[in-house]
Amino acid sequence: MIETDLLIIGAGPTGLFTVFEAGLLKMKCHLIDSLPQPGGQLAEIYPKKPIYDIPGYPVVMAGELVEQLMEQIKPFNPGFTLGESAVSIEETEDGSFIVTTNKGTKHKAPSVAIAGGLGVFTPRKPPIEGLTNFEEKGVDYIVRDPEKYRDKRVVISGGGDSALDWTVFLADIASEVSLVHRRTSFRGHLDTVDKVHELALQGKVKLITNAEVVDVEGQSELDSVTIKIKGAEDLNIECDHWLPLFGLTPTLGPIGDWGLEIEKNAIVVDNATDYRTNREGIYAIGDVNTYPGKLKLILCGFHEATIMVQSAFKRAFPDKKLSFKYTTVMGGVGSLE
Amino acid sequence: MDREGLRHELIAPTDMNMNLMEVCKSYELPVKGTCGGMAMCASCHCYVESEHELNEPSDDEEDMLDQAFFVEDNSRLGCQIFMKPELEGLSVRLAEVSE
Numbered sequence: 001m002i003e004t005d006l007l008i009i010g011a012g013p014t015g016l017f018t019v020f021e022a023g024l025l026k027m028k029c030h031l032i033d034s035l036p037q038p039g040g041q042l043a044e045i046y047p048k049k050p051i052y053d054i055p056g057y058p059v060v061m062a063g064e065l066v067e068q069l070m071e072q073i074k075p076f077n078p079g080f081t082l083g084e085s086a087v088s089i090e091e092t093e094d095g096s097f098i099v100t101t102n103k104g105t106k107h108k109a110p111s112v113a114i115a116g117g118l119g120v121f122t123p124r125k126p127p128i129e130g131l132t133n134f135e136e137k138g139v140d141y142i143v144r145d146p147e148k149y150r151d152k153r154v155v156i157s158g159g160g161d162s163a164l165d166w167t168v169f170l171a172d173i174a175s176e177v178s179l180v181h182r183r184t185s186f187r188g189h190l191d192t193v194d195k196v197h198e199l200a201l202q203g204k205v206k207l208i209t210n211a212e213v214v215d216v217e218g219q220s221e222l223d224s225v226t227i228k229i230k231g232a233e234d235l236n237i238e239c240d241h242w243l244p245l246f247g248l249t250p251t252l253g254p255i256g257d258w259g260l261e262i263e264k265n266a267i268v269v270d271n272a273t274d275y276r277t278n279r280e281g282i283y284a285i286g287d288v289n290t291y292p293g294k295l296k297l298i299l300c301g302f303h304e305a306t307i308m309v310q311s312a313f314k315r316a317f318p319d320k321k322l323s324f325k326y327t328t329v330m331g332g333v334g335s336l337e
Numbered sequence: 338m339d340r341e342g343l344r345h346e347l348i349a350p351t352d353m354n355m356n357l358m359e360v361c362k363s364y365e366l367p368v369k370g371t372c373g374g375m376a377m378c379a380s381c382h383c384y385v386e387s388e389h390e391l392n393e394p395s396d397d398e399e400d401m402l403d404q405a406f407f408v409e410d411n412s413r414l415g416c417q418i419f420m421k422p423e424l425e426g427l428s429v430r431l432a433e434v435s436e
Contacts, residue, residue: 045377118371126406127433159403182408187400212408230410247404249378250371296373 002079004030005316006309007099007109009086009255012040014286014301015115016069022309023076023333024325027316030107031078032099034085034120039066041117044248053299065298075333081105085120087254089282095315097281111281111312114260114267115301116288118250126157126244131216138222139242148241149174155225155237156180157213158245164188166243168195171204178206178237180213180227208235216242258282266290274311275304281315283308338386338430339366349420357383357429358415368431374416379405380434381415387428391418407433 006022008015011033019029037043039062047063054060060068084101089112091097099107123141125131131139143149143166153176156167164186167179179196186193199205208227214234215226225242227235252265260277261268267284269275271291275283285308286301294300313322327333338344349360358381361368372378376397382405385391391413394402398417402408412432418424 045372046375049375124404160400182403183399187396187403212406214407246406249380 001098002030002081002105002107004028004079004107004109006030006111006113006312007032007097007107008113008115009033009099010040010115010117010286010288011035011038011080011082012115012117012286012301013042013065013069013298014117014305015040015113016066016073017302018113018115018285018305018309019073019076019078020069020333021306022312023073024327024330025309025313025322027309027313029076029078030081030109032081032084032086032101032105032107034083036083038070038080038082039063041250042066044121051298053297055299081107085253089258091281095281110315111283113305113308113312114255114277114282114284114288115286115305116252116255116284118287119255119265120253121248121250122253123244124246124249126213126246128214128216134216134218134222134242137220138218138240139216139244141244143243143245146170146173151175152240153238154178154241154243155213155239156243156245158247159183159186159188160245160247161188161192162247163243163245164192164196166245167205168192168199171199176206176239177204178208178239180208180211182210182212184209211235213242213244252288255288260284263290266294271304275308276311283312338428340431340433351420351422353420355420356416357381357418357420357427360420361415361431366431368415369434370416372416376401376414376417379414382408382432382434383413383415383429384409384432385411385413385418385427385429387426389424389427391424405432 005027006029008018008031011031022029042062043066049062050059084103086099087102088100096110097112150173152174154174155178157180159181171177200207210230211227213225214228217224224238267289269284269289275285277284285304287296347364358370369380371380379401398414
């Protein structure tokens with residue numbers, strides 16, 4: 001069991017800066033994030049995009065902001081549980097919380113700050129009726145063990161890196177690989193795109209472009225997929241597996257079932273006090289929360305984190321007195337390490 | 338037109354640098370606009386059903402449409418359609434979104 005003073009769910013910019021503000025109050029923090037690296041959306045979706053509204057930075061690349069935040073919180077030595085998503089929460093007798101991840105890692109803290117942003121990044125699922133019936137029965141959104149596809153007939157959908165990489169990789173393993181893409185051009189790395197075209201010429205991969213899988217068929221297991229091709233008859237391909245690889249999209253996920261008041265996919269908080277939710281000891285900060293006048297901005301998340309940790313301090317150290325000091329007066333954070 | 342086939346008439350300002358996704362959201366239509374208009378989520382995928390001439394889709398938009406579903410020749414991301422007077426009468430239909 002990992003024990004800490006403040007458990008932060010979500011290692012995006014708001015979650016990371018929370019470590020800093022909590023650190024100033026000598027609180028230890030631990031972060032959980034479903035992605036394998038810290039930074040949230042900034043690292044996963046738009047690391048190379050510029051941000052113009054971080055005070056003091058006329059412009060900063062999203063990825064660079066994450067690096068700087070990591071540098072800023074380094075003295076406080078936060079713990080990380082990465083690549084795991086927070087699934088359940090239980091309250092202990094002493095009023096603390098135990099949060100368990102999808103991999104069973106347990107974390108205990110007197111307060112929990114949900115800085116979950118848009119939520120957990122999960123594979124984008126095609127809106128095909130009955131598709132869920134075939135999940136794990138032929139339809140996989142993520143390739144976990146390529147050996148599973150040895151000598152099987154595999155259809156892959158998508159035009160990005162992950163679809164192309166797996167097409168190349170599985171060409172040597174599966175008995176048949178078909179790649180279905182809505183356009184004729186691909187947006188992956190050039191050499192991978194070339195490799196796919198080469199494999200297609202060699203007959204190792206069947207390339208079906210200007211096309212889209214629109215239906216799945218089978219009794220209990222997947223038997224075939226129907227492919228709609230622009231300007232041609234629908235094509236039915238018999239296959240053992242279909243891998244729709246359309247990237248990741250965030251959803252609120254299990255946190256939506258934690259007994260918190262939810263409005264339009266966001267957690268309702270009290271912005272007049274300390275961004276508390278309807279459950280005492282659980283706070284929500286950053287893009288994941290909502291209140292009258294809410295703006296989903298990084299800088300608002302920073303502010304919310306700063307206010308929130310003052311309350312979390314009182315829960316972590318009920319007997320200690322909170323004395324507020326400017327970082328300038330402290331002479332930097334070195335004295336706190 | 339929304340996903341249930343209901344038609345909504347929207348009046349959009351042309352002097353606020355708004356895009357179609359934002360206009361739809363301001364009318365509380367079921368358009369998420371998850372990424373905030375960076376052409377990075379496809380939750381504002383729609384079909385343009387009138388003959389208006391639109392700005393060509395950027396590479397970013399095309400790439401994102403690759404990750405959307407039921408993409409047609411008239412598919413666009415609402416966040417990349419910017420409101421201007423020439424678009425008076427523009428007719429679009431919201432595309433199905435995945436959950």
